[in-house]
Amino acid sequence: MAGDQLTADPAPRRSRGRIALRVAAIYLGARLITTLFLFLAAELSGFQSRMGADAGVGDTVVAWDGTWYWLVAISGYPSSLPLSDSGQVAENAWAFLPLYPYLAHAVALPFGGQWGTGAVIVSLIAGYGASLALYSLLRIRLDEVATLWAVAFFASGPIAALFQIGYAESLNLFWLFCALWCVVRRRYGWLYPLIPLMAFTRPGVLAFSLFLALFGIWRWFHRTREPLRGAEITHIIALGLLAAVAGFAWQFIAGWVTGDPDAYLATELAWRRNWVPGDPSFAPFEPFFAGVSFWFETIWRLPLALGYALAGAGVLLMGAALAFLPQVRRLGVEIRLWSASYLVYLLLVFFPQSSIFRLLVPLSPLWGAFAVPRSRVWRVGVLLVCLIGQWWWIYNMYALGNSTWQVP
Template identity: 85%
Template sequence: MAGDQLTAEPLARPSRGRVALRVLAIYLAARLVTTLFLFVAAELSGFQSRMGADADLGDTVVAWDGAWYWLVAFSGYPNPLPLTDAGQVAENAWAFLPLYPYLSQAVALPFGGQWGTGALIVSLVAGYGASVALYGLLRLRLDQSATLWAVAFFASGPLAALFQVGYAEALNLFWLFCALWCVARRRYGWLYVLIPLMAFTRPGVLAFALFLGLFGVWRWVRRAREPLRAPEVVHIVALGLLSVVAGFAWQLIAGWVTGEPGAYLSTELAWRRNWVAGDPSFAPFEPFLAGISFWFETMWHLPLALGYVLVGAGVLVIGAALAFLPQVRRLGVEIRLWSASYLVYLLLVFFPQSSIFRLLVPLSPLWGAFAVPRSRVWRVGVLVACLIGQWWWIYNMYALGSSSWQVP
């Protein structure tokens, strides 16, 4: 089918320099808007806010997880693990992977070692790199106009503040989009570098392992239309195994350093005690099911069965959209398989709470589906909705940030 084939030779393709400048113009305009939003949020921050009553733009960089990344750069990882008064593993830095905080610290050296300055620079530059990489990925399937609009949605989206705060998402998105482009172009060599970089930037590389497995099956099924040669089979299998090893590497490192084999998992579960009573455990799908129970029964006082029905219906609708919606099919099988793999990963390991908005950012290639319709009214409407969503998120997470659903 035409929608499953790479665009062979797009007509009138602009030079790489011109593309980089166009994306830069979009990105800088979006960053100005986000800066304004963050400035207003800092001004509105009160005594109940996480940032306090005298917050400024600098505080937004190191707020929330930014403080943990700063702690990693400043003092490393704890050994032994800190414990609560009840003897349980407390929240600690092992939940945060090392590449982003240490890279930010290195970048900060010419600026007096101010970690927040380094983190801001890394996030800004990585966000621009991610925008360029997203353009390259989507341009394989979409025309130039739709691709630029998709980049505008991405750069201005509801979670676009992540390009200006001390979070590792922007850097991880850069690696991810480059990796997806490599798979789409069958250029597997760079993945041997990109996969470890992803693994030590943000959790989630196990979703990429699942994606490579599904992609390998798809390539085998389609081998009559696109020849599947032995070197490609070797690459897909080797990279899948590398993704699995890299996905568990940090857990093994945490266990080796602390002498506690379950150090990383115990650290992650420490955060869930903020939401549920008792000593939580982990099994595949258990966190997500526990989250449904928490929100529907405990918080909203609704029947648990209703939660299961609504979530199940949502999964079916999303699955159908990825499989059958023409605008999504237009993006190609690689983006669709990645999106499905990442959503399965979240269902397997994530306890749903307000951070779900941030954790959905790796699905950003799907912005291309919103850009496919050629109606200018539609595209402008989507952009306006992105900006409204961005202000809503910034206002709640930074200006307020004082209740259970206002945690980025």
């Protein structure tokens, strides 16, 4: 498959400084635009918004989940699960992994201990690191111009506000892109620290375990094209098991501290009750099917069969794009297998709701496919769509806040 062939080493030492500066220019320009959007959203924030009528840009840092990360940093995790008035497990800090909030707290200490300041610094630096790592990952198979455009799409995308607010996504993306680069370059040793870092930053490392399993199978069937040595087999198996263990580690920690083996799962289900009242349960794929039923039958008043048909068609289209679309195939088998693994992970565990756009961010290496066409009109058009989508998300999440996703 021609799309899977590696290009020559794209970054000789003398050009790395130039590349870092170009990526920095793209990233800083995107952050200025995002800051303007956040300022406008704060100005438009009303009494119905979560931030209130007198909000400022600083309020966006600790809005929504930023408040939970701040709470983790200053209060830690509860030793017993809080209960709602109905006696069910209430929303609590166990839903949020510890690395980002504690790192932001440590960074904030020289700046008066203001957690929000540390959060912005960590998110900004990690976002730039993620942009550089994405460049290095995509440049393996794309030319420099296309790769820089992909970085511009990534830095300006619909959810790009995450790079400068109190969310863990930018830090997790940095670990993830570095990990994918390691797999592409067969630098397996670095994955042993990267996998636990991912596991304690954001949920989703189980998808990386599935990715390594699929990658190992692919390597086995293509071992005549690229020799598969015993040491590589050992690394792939060991790293896949490490990712699986790390993916379940937080659940065991939550259960051990609280004395409730289901502490983490019960905490996650508490958020679903914001959408579907009652006592939800969990089984693989059940959240996805429950979400289709909720949106089509309860909210949109449409036939459930239509919802299943459209959802099935969407899954088939995404699978076909990853398997056959030439622009996607240009990115290489590793990115395609990661994207497929992560989508399967979401189908297994995610109840579709307002967080869906944010949870798709780990698919960001696919921005490379949008950058493959050489048409300047196409590339500028994609960038404009990214910026329009970014303003839409910021306006709805911060200017409108609670009033946007209110369930009737």
